[in-house]
Amino acid sequence: MASRPCPVSSLCPRLFRDRALNRKPAPKRKGRTMAGSFLAYTAAGVLGLGLLSWRFNKDRTTFGSASWLKPWDAMKAGLFKQRGILVGDWTGLLPVYYQDTHAITCGESGSGKGACAIVPNMLTARFAFLNDPGGENTAIAIKAWRKKGYEVMVINPFGMFTEAPWALPSHGFNPVDTLDPNERTFAASAKLIAEQLISRSGNESGNSKFFKDAAESFLQAALMFMARHYPKEDRHLGTLFDLAYAGADEWEELLQRMQGRPDCQDIVGKIASAMERREGQASEEFSAIMSTIQQDLAWLGDPVVQENLKHSDVDFAALKGTTKDGKRVKGAIIAVVLPLEFNESHAAIPRLALGCAIQEMQRLPTAREKVLFIIDEAAALGKVTRFPNWLATLRKYNVVLWPIFQNLGQVEDLYGKGWQTFLANCGLRQFIGVGDLQTAEHVTKLLGQLTVKTQSLNHEGKLTESEARRALMDIDEILYAPSKDQLVFTSKNRPRVLKKTPYWVRPELRGLFHRNPYRKKKSPFTFGTSVKVLKGQLFYALIWLLTPHPVASALYLTCVAGLAAHYWGTF
Numbered sequence: 125m126a127s128r129p130c131p132v133s134s135l136c137p138r139l140f141r142d143r144a145l146n147r148k149p150a151p152k153r154k155g156r157t158m159a160g161s162f163l164a165y166t167a168a169g170v171l172g173l174g175l176l177s178w179r180f181n182k183d184r185t186t187f188g189s190a191s192w193l194k195p196w197d198a199m200k201a202g203l204f205k206q207r208g209i210l211v212g213d214w215t216g217l218l219p220v221y222y223q224d225t226h227a228i229t230c231g232e233s234g235s236g237k238g239a240c241a242i243v244p245n246m247l248t249a250r251f252a253f254l255n256d257p258g259g260e261n262t263a264i265a266i267k268a269w270r271k272k273g274y275e276v277m278v279i280n281p282f283g284m285f286t287e288a289p290w291a292l293p294s295h296g297f298n299p300v301d302t303l304d305p306n307e308r309t310f311a312a313s314a315k316l317i318a319e320q321l322i323s324r325s326g327n328e329s330g331n332s333k334f335f336k337d338a339a340e341s342f343l344q345a346a347l348m349f350m351a352r353h354y355p356k357e358d359r360h361l362g363t364l365f366d367l368a369y370a371g372a373d374e375w376e377e378l379l380q381r382m383q384g385r386p387d388c389q390d391i392v393g394k395i396a397s398a399m400e401r402r403e404g405q406a407s408e409e410f411s412a413i414m415s416t417i418q419q420d421l422a423w424l425g426d427p428v429v430q431e432n433l434k435h436s437d438v439d440f441a442a443l444k445g446t447t448k449d450g451k452r453v454k455g456a457i458i459a460v461v462l463p464l465e466f467n468e469s470h471a472a473i474p475r476l477a478l479g480c481a482i483q484e485m486q487r488l489p490t491a492r493e494k495v496l497f498i499i500d501e502a503a504a505l506g507k508v509t510r511f512p513n514w515l516a517t518l519r520k521y522n523v524v525l526w527p528i529f530q531n532l533g534q535v536e537d538l539y540g541k542g543w544q545t546f547l548a549n550c551g552l553r554q555f556i557g558v559g560d561l562q563t564a565e566h567v568t569k570l571l572g573q574l575t576v577k578t579q580s581l582n583h584e585g586k587l588t589e590s591e592a593r594r595a596l597m598d599i600d601e602i603l604y605a606p607s608k609d610q611l612v613f614t615s616k617n618r619p620r621v622l623k624k625t626p627y628w629v630r631p632e633l634r635g636l637f638h639r640n641p642y643r644k645k646k647s648p649f650t651f652g653t654s655v656k657v658l659k660g661q662l663f664y665a666l667i668w669l670l671t672p673h674p675v676a677s678a679l680y681l682t683c684v685a686g687l688a689a690h691y692w693g694t695f
Contacts, residue, residue, distance in 0.1 A: 235557025
């Protein structure tokens with residue numbers, strides 16, 4: 125058997141050839157060798173001192189201590205571990221991850237939220253819920269989910285992208301099926317569905333808020349009555365739509381039935397009695413409440429939507445790793461897909477799916493691993509009343525919420541004075557493209573002030589140095605930042621500018637995605653990917669050396685520099 129050639133011999137062929145022939149190696153020129161060694165050690169020393177100076181440099185803090193996150197601090201925080209949300213790249217292709225609590229992303233239209241944030245994470249997530257207006261991200265990523273053998277459920281009432289190669293399924297979703305009159309949480313579950321049926325803008329007050337609240341209460345009672353007394357084939361939201369638009373005689377009969385049943389002496393009978401009194405004593409108030417109900421249920425008049433909501437093919441329990449039938453799954457993805465033109469008019473569909481999914485996550489047993497909830501275009505859903513509470517409590521259930529907005533103004537419009545608490549409960553705050561003044565002002569305040577050194581000439585013509593304060597990034601620097609950059613804040617860490625990398629550039633994701641259905645051409649081929657990967661790996665190795673205790677870092681660098689100089693000096 126032929127022996128494997130020594131890899132070192134390829135570096136010094138003449139030396140090894142002489143040894144094989146029992147010849148003495150050619151004598152080295154002493155002066156040349158000493159000069160080469162001296163230069164090598166000098167270069168290594170300068171490089172080592174430069175790296176140590178970079179590692180242990182202290183920022184000025186007289187007028188402000190704001191600074192960017194250092195790579196060794198990111199290493200200590202575990203941001204380079206391949207777990208959690210893929211945020212962006214530090215340099216080259218060196219991915220940065222976040223795996224702690226919830227996240228929020230703000231980015232104007234066309235800033236790369238889908239290509240650089242949503243799709244890369246959907247291609248790698250094992251358990252995830254995705255609100256996907258337009259269906260683009262689902263169509264791209266479904267190839268990976270099928271390839272990995274995941275359970276894929278798509279609430280797709282309008283049948284988007286059902287043709288090859290995407291072949292999106294269209295699963296039915298009936299939220300009324302989640303109601304069980306025998307459960308202790310029966311009334312609370314009905315209230316959750318009623319909340320998602322009534323749209324909220326965040327600006328309701330006075331009469332408008334009263335009518336919305338009254339409409340919500342009646343829908344809760346109607347859902348409970350339906351779950352108890354209607355045959356299974358009639359227990360769906362289409363029946364609720366018919367009740368809202370029923371004639372006077374049918375309406376009177378419904379109210380009498382809701383009050384007359386022995387098992388309806390709870391909230392159902394009381395709310396029905398209140399509605400009957402309003403009808404007789406405050407007709408204008410009654411008409412306003414009915415008008416609110418009819419307006420918020422108008423989208424249910426579409427027969428296509430009604431048909432899709434009559435049955436349930438979606439098993440939200442699969443997100444926890446095991447289906448309701450007890451089957452253990454490798455992964456599970458639930459996506460809600462709507463045409464962009466129906467994104468707001470039919471927003472109740474993703475709201476209902478989100479509410480039912482979260483409710484399932486809060487039931488025992490808890491999810492066996494973290495479940496990512498990506499809510500793209502979250503502002504189109506309107507105000508989800510429970511969202512702030514979910515951000516504060518769902519972490520213990522292994523749920524990671526990730527709402528995505530276009531700007532902070534949308535968050536403030538929906539959640540009012542509590543919008544900053546909304547942000548504070550998100551450990552990752554990602555600004556992937558800032559295009560408005562309000563968001564830019566908030567970001568520059570988050571970044572803080574730093575101390576800079578300034579130079580000036582005094583009256584004698586001599587150069588003097590002093591310290592001054594300035595923002596880490598001014599508003600104009602944020603608004604006109606390079607399109608490939610993003611600003612990222614992670615809990616208990618300094619901020620950082622990271623690179624945005626589209627999913628088609630990442631070598632580990634190749635072959636896992638379909639063509640974007642909104643584009644006729646495939647994703648563009650990019651040159652230099654291998655160089656970027658190598659650059660990231662080399663930088664990671666360097667930071668690995670610089671991260672430990674200062675003494676250890678100095679020893680590491682001294683050894684590496686000495687070995688490099690010795691190796692160089694032998695040639």
